[in-house]
Amino acid sequence: MYRAMIGPGHSACPGSSSESTLMPAPLEITAASKSFRTPEGGTITALDDVSFGLDGAEFVTLLGPSGCGKTTLLRTISGFEALDHGTIRLEGQDVTDWPSHKRPVNTVFQSYALFTHMPVSRNVGYALEIAGADKATIRRRVGEMLELVGLAGLENRRISQLSGGQKQRVALARALAGRPKLLLLDEPLSALDKNLRQKMQHELKSLQRELGIGFIFVTHDQGEALTMSDRIAVLAHGRIQQLGTPQALYRRPANLFTADFLGDSNLIPLVVAEGRGILPDGQSFTLNGAPRAGTLMLRPEDLTRTRRGEAGLTFKGVVAARYYSGKDFQIELDCPGTGRLLAVLRDDGAVPDTGAELTLHSATDALHVIEEVQP
Amino acid sequence: MSLRTRRTWSLLGLLTAPSAFLLCFFLCPLVLMLIYSFLTPGLYGGVEWEFFHLNYGRILGWADTKYERFDPVFLIIFLRSLRLAALTVLTCLVISYPAAFWISRMPPARRNFALFLVTLPFFVSLIVRLFAWVLILRPTGFLNQGLMGVGLTSEPLEFLYTDFAVVVGMTYVFIPFTFLPLYASIEKLDTAQIEASFDLGATRVQTFGKVILPATLPGIAAGAVITFIPALGNFIVPSVLGGAKVVMIGNLIEQQFLSARNWPFGSALAMLVMAAVLVLLIVQLRLARRQDVP
Secondary structure (H helix, E strand, O other): OHHHHHOOOOOOOOOOHHHHOOOOOOEEEEEEEEEEEOOOOOEEEEEEEEEEEEOOOOEEEEEOOOOOOHHHHHHHHHOOOOOOEEEEEEOOEEOOOOOHHHOOEEEEOOOOOOOOOOEHHHHHOHHHHHHOOOHHHHHHHHHHHHHHOOOOOOOOOEHHHOOHHHHHHHHHHHHHHOOOOEEEEEOOOOOOOHHHHHHHHHHHHHHHHHHOOEEEEEEOOHHHHHHHOOEEEEEEOOEEEEEEOHHHHHHOOOOHHHHHHOOOOEEEEEEEEOOEEEOOOOOEEEOOOOOOEEEEEEOHHHOEOOOOOOOOEEEEEEEEEEEEOOOEEEEEEEEOOOEEEEEEEEOOOOOOOOOOEEEEEEOHHHOEEEOOOOO | OOHHHHHHHHHHHHHHHHHHHHHHHHHHHHHHHHHHOOEEEOEOEOEEEEEOOHHHHHHHOOOEOOOOEOOOHHHHHHHHHHHHHHHHHHHHHHHHHHHHHHHHOOOHHHHHHHHHHHHHHHHOOHHHHHHHHHHHHOOOOHHHHHHHHOOOOOOOOOOOOOHHHHHHHHHHHHHHHHHHHHHHHHHHOOHHHHHHHHHOOOOHHHHHHHHHHHHOHHHHHHHHHHHHHHHHHOOHHHHHHHOOOOOOHHHHHHHHHHOOOOHHHHHHHHHHHHHHHHHHHHHHHHHHHHOOOO
16 A cells, blocks of 8 residues: 555555465475374374365364374474474475474463563563564564553563463463464463453454464364364364364264264264164154265254254153253253253243153254264 | 461471571571681680781781781682682583483483482492592592503593592582582473473574573572582592692681681681672572572
């Protein structure tokens, strides 16, 4: 804009035409494998042939239980762990063998890892100090960064004088000050209390949009992952189980692990015959595609007391337990043939109590079949 | 009795015994030494209760009477003691720092064993250990035989009764004193801080200079002071390994009390050591106060 005003001949912003040319992906990991030796002499496979990448300035979450390899994957990107096999490319450049101090990525650590012997300003300015920037530049950048994370004016504080949330923000400012191409976050919110964590989730998300760089966020908290991510990679046993948008993963999980790990779900075994899935209690519905066997997934909120649409499934049973959570009730329904179902019902003053009979319905479009049989 | 007064009383009760002990066996002798250093030496040992400033005059330069004369040798010995103690601290730090770093990163079981090994020399008498060093350093000792054996030297070198021998001996004796405070501060250092430094672009050398060293500075200072103080006043190591050639201030004080029987002069020399230690402690206290408490 500014250029266009002083340069009469320039009608378009410089660089805007090159936007459309092929930009290399910010991150591309191909066939990455990594295993560790245990002190007892065995080996643990932390990453098993993982391929994964960022398409643009995305917020991608690596989600999985502890020991699934998500932290190892992050540490191979930052350069703290070397891969056994595979390559890592940052903006098209092969950095597989680069030491961590040469990689243009920065990390927000789980423990924050702030330099306790330095004031806030030197912590935030550390990357610039190392890069040899002059004092005025560092001071200006530190000011900008602290402003960005909402800690303006705290330059001279000691780390020991900060609260947990403030430390978190300083760690964020420090990682961003050196203008990384990619920001890696290793469970940074796990030490914060619930309210602060929710606030930080929203702030991180909007910060990522504002900065326009890729964020890779590691967490074992599925709620956190659903709230913040553009895409989620679910990891288990060193492999990516599923990679997709939060809605895709929640509504259409590809396997039982993802279905179970993300949110609550009812998993009902199916028998397949003549293009129809047959439930244990005898009900059946038309299957799309032709799986040979499978499991029906029903989210608790898809079970309603009123019939919605045509030809759904109906479950009749006795309420085994009822838990109140503010705006709705969690119901455990014992259905003969099907087993125990989980449902979430809105508190309209008429939700039946334990021991009462209840009939629940689910619409056809809420049914999702996973081509995997429960062990 | 309220809880608060009970607390106060029990605190006082607990503090009485150690306070009384320190008063009787530390503060009183110290004050006695201070008073003695300003008294006249008796003709056949002991003191005469008469004010006398030439004890300090003999050391510092204003004594010029017939019997009490200034002699620069005392200052020379004092300065040599400062130098040897400082050298000892330096070698102790250089040896202890990497060792402490290494041990602090070991798996717990092996770490405890390594720490036990560090304190192992304490289980053997100091005199025995020092005479072992005499065997190593003397002209026909292991060191010289080894050097001649591999052809580095053709005839035995003088190791025993040199500054080198004294520094080696004191380093050997005091290294656990340097090691333990150093270890305590290095062990506290968060590995993630080192990773964070690499992550933000720092090389190994930069990380050591900007993160590891400053973060462990309190340990370095504590280890240095706690080694320097006993090294400065030490008289066993120089008398065994330094002989008559390397006399330290501790030997001089010992001589004044036991052989020359000039207690006031010995006290004055001891006060000189005290003054040096006091200055050092004040400097360290200032430094410690400036450091951030993590």
